[in-house]
Amino acid sequence: MDNINSTEEFNLSITLIIGALKLQDKELVKSCEKTLTDLLGSDYTSDIMTAVVFQLAQTDPETFDWTWQNFYSLNACRHLIKGIVMFAVKKLINQGFILGQDFSINHTGKIWIGTKAKAALLEKSSATDRIFLREILQVPSVI
Structure with a gap:
């Protein structure tokens, strides 16, 4: 090359x-x-x-x-996933949501998030961002 x-x-x-x-x-x-x-x-x-x-x-x-x-676990993709998670966490905190209360991050890099926080995050995101965010956001049955 x-x-x-x-x-x-x-x-x-x-x-x-x-x-x-x-x-x-x-x-x-x-x-x-x-x-x-x-x-x-x-x-x-x-x-x-x-x-x-x-x-x-x-x-x-x-x-x-x-x-x-x-x-999802390929070395080169983990860097992207980490960036998406950090992007989401920063946006959630900037919108007034509290880590450990309104959302948390599990060991796989997924964000466990309440429905209100998820809706607010997706509403303020671009179409491309929403594609990636939907891949890492999980709404558990009980937070």
């Missing part, structure tokens, strides 16, 4: 991962992610996966859903 600039490299990497994800072949996706990590580093690969997931959320809901369900 020495003969191409960083933008081309980034875009080619996104195309590679999206192509693998559309095939819904877990081993191929893991192999591509590992290869990119070995070649480009884990931080850069996390950035690529973030871009991939955002692009899929907006353009290919079926592949996005498959990706989210099958690669």
Whole structure:
């Protein structure tokens, strides 16, 4: 990849991962992610996966859903999930909700949230943000 600039490299990497994800072949996706990590580093690969997931959320809901369900624990995806959780927590606190009272975070990175807090969070979020937030928010039967 020495003969191409960083933008081309980034875009080619996104195309590679999206192509693998559309095939819904877990081993191929893991192999591509590992290869990119070995070649480009884990931080850069996390950035690529973030871009991939955002692009899929907006353009290919079926592949996005498959990706989210099958690669929630993939190293490069954990960075994205952590960012989404922190984004949600910050928004909830800024709206006056209290951690431990109105919402909490479980060991899997899901946010357990009351219906009032969930409605307020989703109402003040963009369409793309809502796609991701719905994946991490859980309303338990009893808080």
